[in-house]
Amino acid sequence: MAAVDSVSVIVPATTANLGPGFDCIGAALTLYNEFKFTHVDESPLSSSGVIINVTGAEAERVQTDESNLLYQAFVKLYQHLGQTPPPVEIEIKLGVPLARGLGSSATAIVGGLVGANVLAGEPLSQSQVMELAIAMEGHPDNVVPALLGGCRLAATGVEVEPQRRRERQEWEICEVPWCENIVPVVAIPDFELSTKEARQVLPSQVSRADAIFNTAHLGLLLRGLETGNGNWLRAALQDRLHEPYRKTLIKGYDVVHAAAVGAGAYGMVISGAGPTLLALTDTKQSEAVMAAMSAAWRSQGISPVVRSLGIDTQGARSFY
Ligand SMILES: Nc1ncnc2c1ncn2[C@@H]1O[C@H](COP(=O)(O)OP(=O)(O)O)[C@@H](O)[C@H]1O
Numbered sequence: 005m006a007a008v009d010s011v012s013v014i015v016p017a018t019t020a021n022l023g024p025g026f027d028c029i030g031a032a033l034t035l036y037n038e039f040k041f042t043h044v045d046e047s048p049l050s051s052s053g054v055i056i057n058v059t060g061a062e063a064e065r066v067q068t069d070e071s072n073l074l075y076q077a078f079v080k081l082y083q084h085l086g087q088t089p090p091p092v093e094i095e096i097k098l099g100v101p102l103a104r105g106l107g108s109s110a111t112a113i114v115g116g117l118v119g120a121n122v123l124a125g126e127p128l129s130q131s132q133v134m135e136l137a138i139a140m141e142g143h144p145d146n147v148v149p150a151l152l153g154g155c156r157l158a159a160t161g162v163e164v165e166p167q168r169r170r171e172r173q174e175w176e177i178c179e180v181p182w183c184e185n186i187v188p189v190v191a192i193p194d195f196e197l198s199t200k201e202a203r204q205v206l207p208s209q210v211s212r213a214d215a216i217f218n219t220a221h222l223g224l225l226l227r228g229l230e231t232g233n234g235n236w237l238r239a240a241l242q243d244r245l246h247e248p249y250r251k252t253l254i255k256g257y258d259v260v261h262a263a264a265v266g267a268g269a270y271g272m273v274i275s276g277a278g279p280t281l282l283a284l285t286d287t288k289q290s291e292a293v294m295a296a297m298s299a300a301w302r303s304q305g306i307s308p309v310v311r312s313l314g315i316d317t318q319g320a321r322s323f324y
């Protein structure tokens with residue numbers, strides 16, 4: 005590809021885990037961050053080597069120096085190529101709320117890698133970009149749908165050289181069909197919960213019974229999402245690997261859960277690492293579920309933004 009001086013990248017939010025699919029399944033949502041990277045001369049740059057402008061809700065909370073995650077991903081791709089990153093000016097338009105369990109960090113990682121790959125003349129394939137994104141995030145379930153779109157299951161592939169220490173892991177990715185009648189409703193609270201903090205409360209070992217429970221329920225979830233079978237979805241949206249430990253970090257979880265299910269949702273789970281709560285519902289029930297979740301959280305002194313979203317099928321896209 006001929007070199008370009010400027011590229012815009014749009015990256016969707018994600019909802020990871022979907023209950024029993026901890027660290028392996030996620031879906032891209034119709035909510036977006038937009039990033040623009042422009043080559044600049046060395047001279048106008050600040051001493052940090054990058055200029056970053058951020059607009060949108062909570063813009064002041066995003067770092068504007070070299071510690072910015074989007075910029076770190078941008079640099080990572082050039083390091084991978086063995087090249088020095090060019091001086092750039094970055095514009096960030098925030099549409100995905102920060103540290104709410106909707107994959108804002110995944111948008112930054114994917115956006116930085118995709119933007120750098122385009123400015124570098126697209127030396128890496130999409131699957132090479134994906135491998136870098138997974139390595140940076142540490143788990144695949146938000147960066148994979150952010151990059152590829154749709155609902156995706158990610159699993160490590162067969163180790164071809166088990167005796168050799170490998171620098172990178174091969175991944176198998178499969179698209180999970182999502183029945184169009186199933187609506188994701190997100191209730192986004194007015195407080196943050198970092199993924200780091202929400203991972204620290206998880207046990208390092210689980211019982212065989214809990215492992216079997218999740219294996220069965222993830223299988224059921226895949227078929228429930230594909231068919232829209234209500235009984236399967238109601239049973240499938242249960243988890244024993246992360247929700248029991250994390251829900252104590254989310255004030256009002258049980259009250260909002262009861263309200264969502266009472267209003268007709270198939271179930272309610274933590275979106276990503278939380279604190280956003282995700283209900284899956286039939287199109288006919290979505291308005292009632294939204295109203296019930298909003299009222300329930302308000303009764304706990306939390307002011308949520310509640311939205312009914314769609315599944316983004318394109319993933320990250322770039323324009324230049
Ligand atoms: N658009 C962005 N540009 C730069 N950094 C970002 C952006 N969005 C998120 N981040 C970084 O990711 C952090 C949130 O990541 P995390 O705790 O994993 O929450 P989330 O569930 O939203 O991914 C933010 O505090 C910020 O450091």
Ligand SMILES: N[C@@H](CCOP(=O)(O)O)C(=O)O
Pocket residue numbers: 018020021026027028104105106107108109110143145146199202203246275276277278
């Ligand atoms: N599987 C991860 C997903 C984190 O997603 P995020 O949207 O909260 O960044 C986890 O549950 O920790």
